Structures are given as structure tokens and as C-alpha cells.
Amino acid sequence: MKAASKAAVGDVAQALAAQFGERCTTNETVRRQHAHSVTWGDVQPPDVVVFPQTQAEIVAIVRLCAAHHVPIVPFGTGTSLEGHVNAPFGGVSVDMSAMNRIIAVHPQDLDCVVEPGVTRKFLNENLRDTGLFFPIDPGADASIGGMVSTRASGTNAVRYGTMKDNVLSLTVVTAKGDVIRTASRAKKSSAGYDLTRLFVGAEGTLGIITDVTLRLFGIPEAVSGGICPFPSVQAACEATIQTIQSGIPIARIELLDALQVKGANLYSKLALPEVPMLLVEFHGSAQSVQEQATLFGEIAAEHGGGPFQWATKPEERSKLWQARHDAYWAACALRPGAKAVASDICVPISRLADCVVETQADIAKTGLVAPIVGHVGDGNFHVSIMVDMDNPKEIKTVKDFLERLVRRGLAMDGTCTGEHGIGQHKMPYLLEEHGPHVIDLMRQIKRGFDPDNIMNPGKIFEM
Amino acid sequence: MKAASKAAVGDVAQALAAQFGERCTTNETVRRQHAHSVTWGDVQPPDVVVFPQTQAEIVAIVRLCAAHHVPIVPFGTGTSLEGHVNAPFGGVSVDMSAMNRIIAVHPQDLDCVVEPGVTRKFLNENLRDTGLFFPIDPGADASIGGMVSTRASGTNAVRYGTMKDNVLSLTVVTAKGDVIRTASRAKKSSAGYDLTRLFVGAEGTLGIITDVTLRLFGIPEAVSGGICPFPSVQAACEATIQTIQSGIPIARIELLDALQVKGANLYSKLALPEVPMLLVEFHGSAQSVQEQATLFGEIAAEHGGGPFQWATKPEERSKLWQARHDAYWAACALRPGAKAVASDICVPISRLADCVVETQADIAKTGLVAPIVGHVGDGNFHVSIMVDMDNPKEIKTVKDFLERLVRRGLAMDGTCTGEHGIGQHKMPYLLEEHGPHVIDLMRQIKRGFDPDNIMNPGKIFEM
Numbered sequence: 001m002k003a004a005s006k007a008a009v010g011d012v013a014q015a016l017a018a019q020f021g022e023r024c025t026t027n028e029t030v031r032r033q034h035a036h037s038v039t040w041g042d043v044q045p046p047d048v049v050v051f052p053q054t055q056a057e058i059v060a061i062v063r064l065c066a067a068h069h070v071p072i073v074p075f076g077t078g079t080s081l082e083g084h085v086n087a088p089f090g091g092v093s094v095d096m097s098a099m100n101r102i103i104a105v106h107p108q109d110l111d112c113v114v115e116p117g118v119t120r121k122f123l124n125e126n127l128r129d130t131g132l133f134f135p136i137d138p139g140a141d142a143s144i145g146g147m148v149s150t151r152a153s154g155t156n157a158v159r160y161g162t163m164k165d166n167v168l169s170l171t172v173v174t175a176k177g178d179v180i181r182t183a184s185r186a187k188k189s190s191a192g193y194d195l196t197r198l199f200v201g202a203e204g205t206l207g208i209i210t211d212v213t214l215r216l217f218g219i220p221e222a223v224s225g226g227i228c229p230f231p232s233v234q235a236a237c238e239a240t241i242q243t244i245q246s247g248i249p250i251a252r253i254e255l256l257d258a259l260q261v262k263g264a265n266l267y268s269k270l271a272l273p274e275v276p277m278l279l280v281e282f283h284g285s286a287q288s289v290q291e292q293a294t295l296f297g298e299i300a301a302e303h304g305g306g307p308f309q310w311a312t313k314p315e316e317r318s319k320l321w322q323a324r325h326d327a328y329w330a331a332c333a334l335r336p337g338a339k340a341v342a343s344d345i346c347v348p349i350s351r352l353a354d355c356v357v358e359t360q361a362d363i364a365k366t367g368l369v370a371p372i373v374g375h376v377g378d379g380n381f382h383v384s385i386m387v388d389m390d391n392p393k394e395i396k397t398v399k400d401f402l403e404r405l406v407r408r409g410l411a412m413d414g415t416c417t418g419e420h421g422i423g424q425h426k427m428p429y430l431l432e433e434h435g436p437h438v439i440d441l442m443r444q445i446k447r448g449f450d451p452d453n454i455m456n457p458g459k460i461f462e463m
Numbered sequence: 464m465k466a467a468s469k470a471a472v473g474d475v476a477q478a479l480a481a482q483f484g485e486r487c488t489t490n491e492t493v494r495r496q497h498a499h500s501v502t503w504g505d506v507q508p509p510d511v512v513v514f515p516q517t518q519a520e521i522v523a524i525v526r527l528c529a530a531h532h533v534p535i536v537p538f539g540t541g542t543s544l545e546g547h548v549n550a551p552f553g554g555v556s557v558d559m560s561a562m563n564r565i566i567a568v569h570p571q572d573l574d575c576v577v578e579p580g581v582t583r584k585f586l587n588e589n590l591r592d593t594g595l596f597f598p599i600d601p602g603a604d605a606s607i608g609g610m611v612s613t614r615a616s617g618t619n620a621v622r623y624g625t626m627k628d629n630v631l632s633l634t635v636v637t638a639k640g641d642v643i644r645t646a647s648r649a650k651k652s653s654a655g656y657d658l659t660r661l662f663v664g665a666e667g668t669l670g671i672i673t674d675v676t677l678r679l680f681g682i683p684e685a686v687s688g689g690i691c692p693f694p695s696v697q698a699a700c701e702a703t704i705q706t707i708q709s710g711i712p713i714a715r716i717e718l719l720d721a722l723q724v725k726g727a728n729l730y731s732k733l734a735l736p737e738v739p740m741l742l743v744e745f746h747g748s749a750q751s752v753q754e755q756a757t758l759f760g761e762i763a764a765e766h767g768g769g770p771f772q773w774a775t776k777p778e779e780r781s782k783l784w785q786a787r788h789d790a791y792w793a794a795c796a797l798r799p800g801a802k803a804v805a806s807d808i809c810v811p812i813s814r815l816a817d818c819v820v821e822t823q824a825d826i827a828k829t830g831l832v833a834p835i836v837g838h839v840g841d842g843n844f845h846v847s848i849m850v851d852m853d854n855p856k857e858i859k860t861v862k863d864f865l866e867r868l869v870r871r872g873l874a875m876d877g878t879c880t881g882e883h884g885i886g887q888h889k890m891p892y893l894l895e896e897h898g899p900h901v902i903d904l905m906r907q908i909k910r911g912f913d914p915d916n917i918m919n920p921g922k923i924f925e926m
Contacts, residue, residue: 108704108813109842151653162651164660165628178900186809187841188625189878190614190664192885192893192923193905197627197660201653218710241571247681247747249712284710288751346649350571378650379572415652422655430655437641442656444911449904460655 076146082423116145151201158377346418539609545886579608614664621840809881
């Protein structure tokens with residue numbers, strides 16, 4: 001792959017300007033914003049940024065770029081973490097923010113159809129009156145299209161699954177400019193290859209999503225939860241395993257290590273004891289929630305945890321969960337001026353305590369400031385490493401640490417990313433995780449769908 | 464595609480006989496058994512049947528067939544319904560029944576690793592002592608490999624999902640004879656294209672599965688359920704919708720129409736009133752199960768249902784569910800001597816009542832004997848049509864009816880099959896459901912994975 005020729009890019013830019021007017025720009029600031037990454041990779045701006053409002057406009061953009069072999073980089077909210085929106089070969093960034101309509105809500109079917117630029121918070125605000133909600137909640141207020149494309153999850157995944165489990169159907173503009181729908185609105189199907197699941201997590205490399213049919217859930221009658229200290233990370237992980245084995249349908253169970261709690265105290269003005277904590281939430285009927293909470297309390301106590309601090313009022317609960325969602329900023333508060341580099345891995349839950357404890361020991365040895373938060377019900381955890389970007393030696397230390405982190409996860413039969421995706425930065429680890437034959441099969445799919453490699457090239461694997 | 468040359472087949476048969484001895488046969492009875500289908504399609508036997516015991520043997524078979532361009536048809540228990548195990552181009556049926564080991568059970572991770580020839584009942588018998596179970600239950604005691612390949616589900620899907628949701632990872636021998644593993648044992652991952660979900664439902668057209676990592680669940684502390692009559696199919700469907708909307712985590716909710724109840728009374732020696740029935744089951748703690756049942760009872764009553772007949776003793780419950788699983792044989796009891804042809808479609812649940820009622824009216828008009836059972840929580844239902852195979856006019860009537868059934872489902876934004884798969888018989892409907900661009904993408908995948916089209920050719924779509 002090499003960058004598109006200047007002539008081709010020039011022709012495309014001119015045609016886009018003619019069609020889109022002010023909704024098309026080559027302004028450098030805007031271009032750089034569209035390649036922005038919440039990590040340390042180079043900023044590789046696209047040549048043009050365009051803001052379509054309809055599927056027909058997206059078809060026109062794709063056909064134009066296909067005719068000129070010019071790369072297309074779909075852009076949601078730019079909150080992905082592994083360089084997904086960079087344009088290493090230039091081309092057109094397609095900003096989906098104006099594709100933000102909620103097309104239909106079907107309360108009887110517990111589903112809705114939305115455009116990809118709708119963000120998760122906007123969706124839930126608009127669903128509230130229906131008594132329904134969409135549970136997937138990555139930290140950022142990401143767009144639904146971006147969440148589909150990175151196979152996102154978040155704190156509710158232990159109960160409600162990930163994007164893989166909650167997308168019923170997609171409409172996609174293929175690399176040729178054809179419009180396809182991957183599935184009907186039926187809740188299940190055995191009709192041919194599962195193209196829906198293939199586009200979920202494809203990071204924009206197989207087509208541009210133009211609408212998404214999502215599963216919805218009834219807002220639970222009762223919600224309760226709180227925060228519970230533990231004497232060690234192991235004790236917290238063992239309590240988690242036992243909770244899940246007991247069949248308690250826990251909605252959220254999040255680990256914060258002592259350093260992350262310190263960050264949360266600083267950033268969110270809390271006064272929590274700075275020890276490992278589980279932040280939990282129960283959903284159900286009033287009776288069921290109480291029963292779940294009692295059982296969890298017993299399990300926590302068996303593992304030396306407690307006292308449990310209940311947050312029964314919605315505003316207390318919101319404050320705690322806001323603190324959890326602000327983990328990234330809390331990490332930043334631990335070392336002002338440094339840049340946070342966030343990475344995630346996921347291992348079988350039986351190996352989680354070992355993996356977190358070994359990682360903490362590794363952090364201690366390197367001297368890095370790197371708090372840990374985990375979606376421990378899924379065996380998934382995040383390390384936010386605070387880096388002085390003016391210190392090349394420290395950057396080298398961090399890079400080496402991240403490599404050990406991923407390899408530690410892989411050695412425990414885990415994956416190099418539980419929910420952030422591969423993007424540019426984890427490409428070598430994808431190969432390590434799956435081996436060359438699997439990457440070859442992924443390449444075959446990519447070639448079949450996008451023979452000229454115009455859809456978000458330079459991501460996931462080398463062509 | 465045309466059949467493999469006699470010379471190629473002869474070479475392959477000879478090489479297999481040399482390697483496998485008595486575990487390889489060209490006996491006509493065995494060959495015909497391996498093309499047997501529980502439906503009305505032609506029997507198209509393979510040229511050879513081979514019974515491998517190890518992954519290495521499967522690699523050898525695939526490499527041999529690949530070298531000679533001879534088709535391979537994986538065979539589980541032969542209980543699929545749409546001609547999946549037929550060999551329209553001849554070749555080698557690979558019978559997986561000797562690949563029936565449970566390789567590992569990981570109670571902390573709630574997963575297990577099994578060979579594809581393990582059947583669902585055998586798995587659950589072997590899991591019982593661990594307190595865990597595998598919930599997916601198609602009517603037949605199918606093999607796990609077959610269930611993966613048809614994206615099977617069953618009565619528990621409304622609570623526990625389908626095979627799509629319960630396979631963590633697969634080991635597969637590709638059409639080239641390479642061994643790949645699609646994913647780690649982590650509960651979730653964003654590492655590249657979702658090859659696991661691509662092989663789930665691929666009906667053996669992309670490779671041969673040699674082991675499967677499955678999610679497991681704790682056996683619920685309490686189970687209760689029973690059967691509830693309704694004045695009409697609409698009333699039963701509306702009660703179902705309200706149950707699910709209310710967030711009751713119902714484990715099973717099955718509709719039997721009046722004719723199916725009559726069949727169950729005949730075959731399973733029950734004495735149920737012959738009206739539409741919902742057969743339900745609740746899983747959870749003792750308290751939660753009671754609460755769920757009370758709520759469901761209230762909803763049923765609002766829709767004119769009841770009185771609810773509780774089956775609290777395990778043996779009563781087993782008898783009812785056995786009657787449900789024997790729906791196929793119950794249908795046969797309604798017209799002794801006729802052959803049952805089973806078909807399934809799935810629609811958004813809001814359209815289910817319309818779809819079932821219109822289908823019943825269609826059945827009445829044709830004069831066919833065709834009871835209906837439905838996984839109504841998912842909008843999925845089955846029609847078992849009793850056919851006199853010596854009456855060509857009746858066969859034509861049934862074929863026309865099936866076409867109308869599928870088109871009725873598609874017109875309601877449903878799918879031509881919720882859980883049986885496409886096989887040979889639903890190929891035209893796959894195209895109708897998805898349109899040519901989607902089928903083209905599926906073909907691209909198939910070409911990339913299996914360029915010589917040796918893996919179960921003639922299934923899902925034409926190449």
C-alpha cells in the first residue's frame with residue numbers, strides 16, 4: 001500500500017467540494033483533529049474531511065473514492081484508542097456526526113434503528129420515555145457506529161454482552177458503493193454467513209455503516225449497588241469469580257486498584273480508602289436486587305471484603321459511576337502534565353488475579369505511574385500509563401512494558417485487546433495472538449470485500 | 464461445480480482405506496445413512512465414509528481430498544433438516560462421532576472444550592457433577608459440531624442465546640489442511656475479524672471443526688414452570704411480549720398451537736385441553752423463581768390465559784418438556800404413515816401473532832395437517848407438515864405452502880430460518896432474504912477460504 005497519488009486526491013477533493021460545499025474541508029486544523037488519537041501514535045491527517053448527511057451521499061463518496069483508488073477513513077467521535085482514525089495513506093475522512101438520527105424505536109421488539117453518528121448518551125436520553133435503554137457503555141460518549149466498529153463493550157458487558165451481542169442488523173455501503181443489509185430484524189437467524197458479526201469489530205476496513213439495528217432492554221425496576229474494599233486484588237478477583245459462579249445476575253462488577261482509587265479521590269473529590277475496590281451494581285425487581293446484594297455481601301465477606309458502602313440514592317450512584325467512567329482523567333490527575341496511554345487485555349477470569357498482580361509488580365519494577373481498572377466479570381482490565389512525552393527513555397520503558405503486558409495476557413490464553421481494538425498499534429500482537437494462518441484468512445475476507453484496499457487501510461493487519 | 468472425477472475419488476478412497484482400514488467404508492447402506500435427511504430431499508450419498516478419531520487424521524483427510532479436488536461433507540448425527548449432509552457432488556463424508564471427548568472443563572471460567580462429536584445430552588450428563596450445564600437444546604440430541612455449524616438454538620435461547628452467543632473459540636482444519644484457532648478463551652475480544660462467528664452457521668462450507676470451546680452456566684438453584692392455556696394464539700403471543708418487556712428473565716416460553724397439543728396428547732399420553740398453550744420455565748433462586756412465576760401468572764391472566772398448571776416436581780417437568788421436544792413425533796402421530804417435513808422461520812416478535820395466525824389460515828385453506836410450535840420469546844416458530852410422499856399433488860401443495868410461509872416471514876422483516884439453516888432446500892430463500900450483493904460477499908468469503916470449493920459444496924448458495 002502506498003499513499004494515493006496527489007492527482008487522484010486532487011480530483012476527489014475537487015469533486016467533493018463541488019458536491020458538499022461547506023461540508024467538505026481541507027483545513028489543516030480540522031484534518032488534524034480527525035486523525036487525533038487518545039494515545040501516542042503519530043498524527044497522520046487525511047487530505048480531506050467530508051460531513052455527509054445521508055446514505056446516498058455516502059454512496060457517492062465511496063464510488064468517487066473507489067474510482068480514484070483514494071482511501072476512506074470513517075470517523076465517529078474520535079475517541080478510539082489505537083490509532084483507528086489515522087490516515088497513514090492520506091485520503092478522505094468521512095465524519096459521521098451529521099448522521100445522527102434515531103430512525104425507529106420498536107418497543108415490542110426491544111430494538112431500535114439508528115444512524116451511526118448517534119452517540120450512546122444521546123440514544124439513552126432519547127429512549128428514556130420509552131422505559132428502554134441501551135446498555136453498552138465504553139468510557140467515552142462514543143458514536144454507535146464507532147462502537148460497532150471496535151466491538152466495544154464497557155461496564156455492563158458482564159450482564160448485557162458487548163456490541164457483538166447487541167447488534168441485530170447493519171446497513172453498510174460496501175467498498176464498491178453497493179448498499180447491503182446484513183440481516184433482518186428477527187432476533188435470531190441461521191440464514192447464511194454471519195455478516196453482521198463480521199462488520200462488528202472490522203474497524204471500518206470492510207465498508208461504511210449507515211444504520212444500525214440495536215437490541216434494547218427494559219430499564220430495570222430497581223437498581224442498587226455500591227463499593228466494597230478488599231484486602232488484595234486476589235481477594236477481589238476471587239469474590240468476583242464466586243459471584244458469577246453463583247449465578248447472581250450482576251449487572252456491573254468493576255475492579256479499581258489502590259492507585260486508581262487514589263486517582264478517583266483526587267479527580268472526583270471522593271474520600272475512599274485507597275485499597276483495591278469492587279464497584280458493583282444490581283438490576284432487577286426490588287426483591288431480586290435486594291437478594292442479589294445480600295448474596296454478594298456474603299461472598300465479599302468470605303473473601304475478607306467489606307464493609308460494603310451502599311449507594312442507594314440515584315445521585316450517589318451516578319457520582320460513583322461517573323468516577324469510574326472518569327478513570328482516564330483520574331489517571332491523569334495522578335501525574336499532571338503527563339499523557340495517559342491506555343491499553344487493555346482480557347484473560348480467562350481464572351487467570352485474572354495472577355495477571356493483574358504480575359502487572360502491578362511489573363509496574364512497580366519500572367517505576368511507572370499506571371493505575372488499573374478492570375471489567376473483572378469478563379476478565380478484562382485496563383492500564384493507564386502516565387507518560388512524560390518529552391522523555392524518550394521513559395517512552396521506551398512504557399513501550400516495553402506494554403509489550404510484556406500483552407504477552408502476559410496471551411500466555412494466559414487471553415487476547416491482546418478485550419474492547420479497544422487493534423487499530424494501528426496492536427497489529428503485531430494480532431499476529432502473535434492468532435498466528436499467520438488466521439491473519440491470512442482475515443486478509444482473504446478483506447481482499448474479497450475491498451480488493452483495492454480503500455476502506456481504512458493500514459489498520460488491523462498489513463495487506 | 465461438477466462431481467469429482469471417478470479417478471480422483473478412486474485414488475482418495477484407496478488412500479483412505481490404506482490409512483483408516485475398517486474406519487473407512489464404501490458400503491452403500493452406510494453411505495446412504497450418511498446422506499439421510501429428516502426432510503424430503505433426494506438422498507445423495509457420498510462415495511466414501513470415514514471415521515477419524517483425531518485432529519491429525521482430519522488434517523490428513525482434508526489434505527488428501529484437497530490434493531484431488533474431492534468434496535468433503537462433515538457429518539455429526541445427521542439430524543439437520545435441510546439436506547446439509549447430502550453429497551450432491553459425491554466425495555467423502557467425514558463422520559465425527561468418534562471425536563467425542565470432553566477435553567477440559569474450567570469451572571472458574573464457566574467454559575469447556577469439547578470435540579465436535581460430543582452430543583448435547585452426553586455433555587450435560589458429564590457436566591452434572593460440576594454444577595454446570597450447557598443450555599442450547601435443539602429437539603434432537605445433536606452433536607456440538609453440528610450445532611455450531613447450523614447456528615442451532617432451541618427452547619432456552621430466549622434466556623441463554625443461541626450457538627452464536629455460546630461458542631468462545633473453535634479449532635478448525637481449513638480447506639488447505641491448516642489448523643487454526645479462531646480465538647483465545649477470553650470471554651470477549653476486539654482482536655480482528657470475528658472468525659468464530661463466521662464458522663458458527665457456516666454449515667461446514669469453510670472448514671472442519673475439531674474442537675469447540677463453549678460457555679457454560681451454573682445449574683439454577685431453583686427451576687419451576689408449567690403450562691398455561693390461552694383463548695387464542697394472539698393472546699398467547701401478547702402475553703409473551705409483555706413478559707419479555709417486563710424484564711422477567713424467563714428461561715423458556717414455548718407456544719404449542721391446538722393441533723400440536725392434540726399431537727402431544729396422542730404421542731406423549733397427556734390429557735391437555737386442545738387449545739393454544741404456553742409452556743414456560745423459570746430459572747433462578749427459589750425466591751426469584753417464585754416472583755417470576757407470580758408476575759407471569761398475572762400477565763397471562765390479563766390476556767385471558769389460565770388456569771396455569773404448575774409442574775413443580777422434576778419428573779412432571781421433564782415429562783412436559785419431553786413432550787415439547789417430541790413435537791416432531793407428536794406431529795407424526797397426527798397422521799400415521801405420513802412423513803413430517805419441518806420448516807422454521809423467525810420474525811420480529813411484534814409480528815409473531817400475525818404470522819402464526821395467517822399461517823394457520825393458510826394451513827386450513829390447503830387442508831394440510833400441520834401443527835405449529837414456537838420459541839415465541841424469539842419470534843421463531845416451526846411448522847411440521849405431514850405429507851403423503853406417494854401423492855405428487857399433495858407434495859406440490861406443501862412446496863407451495865412452504866414458499867408462502869417463508870415469504871410471509873420475509874415480508875414481516877423476518878428471516879427464512881431461525882435455527883435450522885439453509886442447507887440445500889432454502890438456498891433460493893437466502894437469496895430472496897439478502898439480495899445478490901450480500902450473497903456475492905458470502906461467495907467472496909467462501910472463495911477466499913476454499914478456492915476449490917471442496918468443503919460441503921452445494922450448500923447455502925451456488926458458487
